[in-house]
Amino acid sequence: MDNPELIQTLALAAAVAWASGINVYAVLGVLGLGGTLGFIELPPTLAVVQDPLVIGAALVMFVIQFFMDKIPGVDSGWDALHTFIRIPAGAILAAGAVGNVDPALTVAAGLLGGAISAATHATKAGARALINTSPEPFTNWAASFTEEALVLGGLWAALSHPMIFLVLFILFLLILCFLLPKLLRGVAVVWRRIAGWLGLTRSTPS
Numbered sequence: 444m445d446n447p448e449l450i451q452t453l454a455l456a457a458a459v460a461w462a463s464g465i466n467v468y469a470v471l472g473v474l475g476l477g478g479t480l481g482f483i484e485l486p487p488t489l490a491v492v493q494d495p496l497v498i499g500a501a502l503v504m505f506v507i508q509f510f511m512d513k514i515p516g517v518d519s520g521w522d523a524l525h526t527f528i529r530i531p532a533g534a535i536l537a538a539g540a541v542g543n544v545d546p547a548l549t550v551a552a553g554l555l556g557g558a559i560s561a562a563t564h565a566t567k568a569g570a571r572a573l574i575n576t577s578p579e580p581f582t583n584w585a586a587s588f589t590e591e592a593l594v595l596g597g598l599w600a601a602l603s604h605p606m607i608f609l610v611l612f613i614l615f616l617l618i619l620c621f622l623l624p625k626l627l628r629g630v631a632v633v634w635r636r637i638a639g640w641l642g643l644t645r646s647t648p649s
Contacts, residue, residue, distance in 0.1 A: 452486075454605030456540035457612050460556035462594045463533035464563025467525075468508055469594045470536065471501035483602060486542035512587045515575050522568035533560025562619055569626035 462470045475498035477483035478490070491497060511521045537556020538549050567590065574582045600608040 451605045452541055454601040454608045456537045456552055458598055458601030459536040459540055460533040460559040461563050462597055463536055464529050464560040465567050465590050466594045467529050467532045468501045468505035472505055473598050475501060488539040488542050513584050515580050515583050518571050518583060519575055522571055529564045530557050530560045533557055566623055
């Protein structure tokens, strides 16, 4: 595998893992439609996403998520449910993106892909939980449209300009190392307040 092919493979694997943590249905729809229409050349290990049943299911779920993701409170419940969907899907897609290679490399790609999907999912879910402390829906809409644009733009960059995507992806990981702990601490504070309002926690006597 020469360098351009290696860079393209790395970019595709990183992109599908990263984007799956945000909107796995958009990833499946883009790959499936792009491969079917001849705009994307997918490895044989990802050919299943071009099946009409997979494309149809992905598009139906994308439409459902499009609306669920814009309702304050409902979006956080949707994110909680998708903890069990986005992370495994990101691992499977990342493993499939490397194609038929050494099984050890495939397993490594799956492990790294799952970790990346978990990080982006946690970032998305944490940000939404904090946004939901505001009762107005406009920030939810803005966040949702931004996420969808990032997923579509990121996939396009990975397929069209893989080196640029990889540079931006590394920058994203560096920012994430700084941002994610702060998000998780903020979410913990919100949950403690909610638990206090519901009487689920007891104040310790001084």
